[in-house]
Amino acid sequence: MSEQIRHVLTLQCPEGMGIVNAVTGFLVKHERTIVELKQFDDVSAGRLFLRVEFSGEAEENLLAELREEFTAIAAKFEMDWQLRERGQKTRVLIMVSKYDHCLNDLLFRSRTGELPIEIVAVASNHEDSRDLVQWHGIEYHHIPISKETKPQAEAKLLELISQTGAELVVLARYMQVLSDHLATELTGKTINIHHSFLPSFKGAKPYHQAWERGVKTVGATAHYVNSELDEGPIIAQQVVEVDHTFGPSELIAAGRDSECRALSNAVRWHCEGRVFLYGNRTVILR
Known part of the structure; x- marks a missing residue:
């Protein structure tokens, strides 16, 4: 044949x-x-x-x-x-801070071929995940960031994206608010995982906000990045049931699997050409 x-x-x-x-x-x-x-x-x-x-x-x-x-x-x-x-791997740059469960999940799924991606580099404002990333044979770039150095740090990130030829940027619990300039530059080609079921509980410490409201489900939302904080078009969401016995730390633990699943689904659908952006909405053909 x-x-x-x-x-x-x-x-x-x-x-x-x-x-x-x-x-x-x-x-x-x-x-x-x-x-x-x-x-x-x-x-x-x-x-x-x-x-x-x-x-x-x-x-x-x-x-x-x-x-x-x-x-x-x-x-x-x-x-x-x-x-x-079909099957052409998307070149992906991952950005992460200290929480590495989503990063670890993406590294594993990439290594086993479950995701059609090639992770070209990982960038972080901390050193915590260097050993994990380098064990996978991937370049690790430590780009510290502060209020005073934010413009220079974001310029380095843009330079890294260009140098690696990254087609998609994944914010795998990157706990920095992107400037309007960087967010605009990355619009439509950057996926963020927010540890909450958007549009509820935006911004910092969403699990603590959820606990204060006595929620009965927690979840995670993977969405495209735009210039509005946690307002980008939603791609994937996952939820898990909880109850009144869950404190903030238990809610955080319960939400980790939801974060990994929502993010990996969003990355897969994007790279397989199943996500269509239209305004502030997405259509997912799967």
Whole structure:
């Protein structure tokens, strides 16, 4: 049998007649077999979201040819689109402070191949996780930060992102508020894990806020970063039941697994092309 290769096409555009037909007809023309097709028609917004995974015989320069020919279809329907080879690993830079449970989870899932990512570096404002990261054979960058040195530290972070070619930045319990400048620079390509079920309990010590309110569930929210603190578009959330016997420390312990799961789901869906940004909302096709 000839070698087979898979690709993923993702797009969003204004609703209209013939869009799906144009996409599937394009794939038939190129003798591609549809493996998975997911779509969502947002009637209120008048917008179509589509993800299609397809396979076919591997050919030289295939991806470039597909992209070139699809450009005309995309222009006709005003599509915001991306076409890439399935399984291509996303280059990820992780930022962390002292709490390393989410970092450790991502390192493990990357190492075992569960996540389609290549962790190109880890940056931290503390030294606590250096041994863990270097044991995985990954570069560790200590970038201390204070109120006085924040502009210089953030400039170093941007330089590191550029040097490593990181396509996605993951804030795995990075306990620093990003400046408006840095947040704007990273909009749409940075995922943060917030240790609370947003939009409740924003900012510092959300588990203590939850305890004071006597909540019966705690959870975690993975969201894209924007210039508003903990206001970015939500990608994934996880919850766990608790009761009146849980103090703040027990709530923190109960929430750790939720944080890891919500963050790893968000990273996976983003890297698989299943997350579509539209305004301050996301559409997840999975």
